[in-house]
Amino acid sequence: MNNPALHVLLAGRFDPAEREAWWRALTAAAPECIWQRDDAPFDREVIDAAVVANPAAGLLASLPNLRFVQSLWAGVDKLLADATLPVHLPIARMVDPAMNAAMAETALWAVLGLHRRFFDYAAQQRQVQWQQLPQRRADDVSVLVLGAGQMGGEVAARLAAQGYRVSTWRRRSAVSLLEVVTGQGIVVNLLPLTDGTRGALSAAVFAAMPRGAAIVNLARGAHVVDADLLAALDSGQLSRAVLDVFHQEPLRADHAFWRHPKITVLPHVAALTDEPSAAQVVAANLQALARGEPPQHLVDRSAGY
Amino acid sequence: MNNPALHVLLAGRFDPAEREAWWRALTAAAPECIWQRDDAPFDREVIDAAVVANPAAGLLASLPNLRFVQSLWAGVDKLLADATLPVHLPIARMVDPAMNAAMAETALWAVLGLHRRFFDYAAQQRQVQWQQLPQRRADDVSVLVLGAGQMGGEVAARLAAQGYRVSTWRRRSAVSLLEVVTGQGIVVNLLPLTDGTRGALSAAVFAAMPRGAAIVNLARGAHVVDADLLAALDSGQLSRAVLDVFHQEPLRADHAFWRHPKITVLPHVAALTDEPSAAQVVAANLQALARGEPPQHLVDRSAGY
Numbered sequence: 001m002n003n004p005a006l007h008v009l010l011a012g013r014f015d016p017a018e019r020e021a022w023w024r025a026l027t028a029a030a031p032e033c034i035w036q037r038d039d040a041p042f043d044r045e046v047i048d049a050a051v052v053a054n055p056a057a058g059l060l061a062s063l064p065n066l067r068f069v070q071s072l073w074a075g076v077d078k079l080l081a082d083a084t085l086p087v088h089l090p091i092a093r094m095v096d097p098a099m100n101a102a103m104a105e106t107a108l109w110a111v112l113g114l115h116r117r118f119f120d121y122a123a124q125q126r127q128v129q130w131q132q133l134p135q136r137r138a139d140d141v142s143v144l145v146l147g148a149g150q151m152g153g154e155v156a157a158r159l160a161a162q163g164y165r166v167s168t169w170r171r172r173s174a175v176s177l178l179e180v181v182t183g184q185g186i187v188v189n190l191l192p193l194t195d196g197t198r199g200a201l202s203a204a205v206f207a208a209m210p211r212g213a214a215i216v217n218l219a220r221g222a223h224v225v226d227a228d229l230l231a232a233l234d235s236g237q238l239s240r241a242v243l244d245v246f247h248q249e250p251l252r253a254d255h256a257f258w259r260h261p262k263i264t265v266l267p268h269v270a271a272l273t274d275e276p277s278a279a280q281v282v283a284a285n286l287q288a289l290a291r292g293e294p295p296q297h298l299v300d301r302s303a304g305y
Numbered sequence: 306m307n308n309p310a311l312h313v314l315l316a317g318r319f320d321p322a323e324r325e326a327w328w329r330a331l332t333a334a335a336p337e338c339i340w341q342r343d344d345a346p347f348d349r350e351v352i353d354a355a356v357v358a359n360p361a362a363g364l365l366a367s368l369p370n371l372r373f374v375q376s377l378w379a380g381v382d383k384l385l386a387d388a389t390l391p392v393h394l395p396i397a398r399m400v401d402p403a404m405n406a407a408m409a410e411t412a413l414w415a416v417l418g419l420h421r422r423f424f425d426y427a428a429q430q431r432q433v434q435w436q437q438l439p440q441r442r443a444d445d446v447s448v449l450v451l452g453a454g455q456m457g458g459e460v461a462a463r464l465a466a467q468g469y470r471v472s473t474w475r476r477r478s479a480v481s482l483l484e485v486v487t488g489q490g491i492v493v494n495l496l497p498l499t500d501g502t503r504g505a506l507s508a509a510v511f512a513a514m515p516r517g518a519a520i521v522n523l524a525r526g527a528h529v530v531d532a533d534l535l536a537a538l539d540s541g542q543l544s545r546a547v548l549d550v551f552h553q554e555p556l557r558a559d560h561a562f563w564r565h566p567k568i569t570v571l572p573h574v575a576a577l578t579d580e581p582s583a584a585q586v587v588a589a590n591l592q593a594l595a596r597g598e599p600p601q602h603l604v605d606r607s608a609g610y
Contacts (some may be wrong), residue, residue, distance in 0.1 A: 111416040130555035135577040250435035
């Protein structure tokens, strides 16, 4: 390319091994860039682009010539919560086929476990109890996927391929969440976290679902009103919750979710980023920037994702 | 039809609700037959066909005009073990799309749980431990499906659709099981139980697999040498076993499998028969018999399945 090399900063809070893995993957995927990292001295003036995971508040605003930010995470709610972030700075979310696949695997595992009672059989094993429970066909199970982006689309497609009755909902839909959860045996949450979706999974939604329904939250802990969820599980209105995300992470050891017999706790692993695959996505966006073309998957700041 | 109505006997060991469910489904699916049941008096002389699940030994031999047996189960090893069974009596296995789908769901759930470490995360939850484990891509996981019939084919196809590296093996293959398990991270057993497959999953096979591999047994308990499996798990050669079937069922309360941290016990629920769907399969075979055509999925008595 005849364009001058981009100066790119890798910035954020990583554990050391994770930072090295990203550094290796990114510098290998985009060797034409001049890479810097924020755990070492670097020249703020020259940075054109930043590749970030949970960067320190104010850091991006301190880079005078920054013209592009690539998130390594699919969710950008924490990034956008930095009030110092320049308003017109283009930000790309991570949209990675490998991450979408991982999310779909987790959703499929959770839905299969709910549909086929494997969570209940695990509880039976702990009690040394041999009991066959009724088996339903997949086409008798309705699953609602909240969030209809690339990730929601991949999840919905894989569930439908197994024969489930799948529908999707997005916040900018004509119908309300309260209307659409009626009759849904399983709700899988993949919504972006915005002011409009915070606390969306609350008592009213749980009450609108059929008795014995279940939820799978793979998006953000703040989508769920924890006390409402516990009440719905304890009353039997909901039969189970599979939760990968929490208001505070790691989930505090004294949180009621850990020991609740109807809650499955995962340590935010529904879709870990696959560094080599994600680095290819980053490289493609940096190459577009260098050519003066628009990067892919830019965040709509007014929508919040 | 101009053919005389078939006299059909429903026979076997059922719990009462199960027997009623079968009775309703079968008589509704094949109302042109004259149905009898072995928990009530019936005329042995008139029975043309028997629809059976674990029938009493000697019962079938006592029906002088019997000319067809339809198993309600996919596995016919127990049926064939009845030494009084007339040698030339045609026997059909149950091959039901709904049952194949249920088996594929269970296999997929188990493989996803092994691949994505969800069994390990369940153990972490019980210990109130928040720890993310490395995540692999599906195309980095090799799965060997033992048994290449309709069920094995359905399981292999669904696993391959998720991106796993899937291969299948059947006993009448040119290569031995010992050769083919090399390099397989997960082995899913769906073999029929015959003299040639009994005890096939033994120390030699476990030792030939890569260290940390896992097995999923959805076929028959007698395929596994229990002591060898426990030794392989305890040495770390195998990382986990998901077992739906056992030498003796229900699994005895004092059996080591129940409490082993690396064993998942399911109470023989990988694929419960779906009565309405299976009744359609039975009806189609009875109608073929009435027309003088061969029924589908006849057992090869020399092969044992």
